[in-house]
Amino acid sequence: xxxxxxxxxxxxxxxxxxxxxxxxxxxxxxxxxxxxxxxxxxxxxxxxxxxxxxxxxxxxxxxxxxxxxxxxxxxxxxxxxxxxxxxxxxxxxxxxxxxxxxxxxxxxxxxxxxxxxxxxxxxxxxxxxxxxxxxxxxx
Numbered sequence: 643x644x645x646x647x648x649x650x651x652x653x654x655x656x657x658x659x660x661x662x663x664x665x666x667x668x669x670x671x672x673x674x675x676x677x678x679x680x681x682x683x684x685x686x687x688x689x690x691x692x693x694x695x696x697x698x699x700x701x702x703x704x705x706x707x708x709x710x711x712x713x714x715x716x717x718x719x720x721x722x723x724x725x726x727x728x729x730x731x732x733x734x735x736x737x738x739x740x741x742x743x744x745x746x747x748x749x750x751x752x753x754x755x756x757x758x759x760x761x762x763x764x765x766x767x768x769x770x771x772x773x774x775x776x777x778x779x780x781x
Contacts, residue, residue, distance in 0.1 A: 651676040652772055655697035657688045657714070658730075659706040670757060674765040685709035692723075698772050699726040701764070704742070705733065712745055719746040726771030730764060748774070 654677050658664050664681040671677050680697065682688035685708065688700070700718075704711035715727050726749070729742040734752020742750045749767035753760060 653698040656701045658703040670761040685714045
């Protein structure tokens, strides 16, 4: 899949067990840029949605009941599903970020902080991850 052009919105799959946060995050991200956002409240729901449509990027919380975000990322990478993956979690400490990158994440954003700043950082991470993945495919 080629990275989206300037005219095509980025297809985002956002996974978080907090349904109200998913709705708020969707609104905030849409204010930041041109995104089509699918939401899933569990990893199982995310896998189901991914069978129907491959996203350009995945945004995922790590602390969820059942399969957590790190297990999801590990499963994706082990199956060579290399869509860009951004960890988006309340736990914004360096150790969690290190664990995310070691597991194969392309980006990491902590949810804590001023909403406008957090979603601006998330937008930047999304665009960078999608652009970098497109460049790698073109090599």
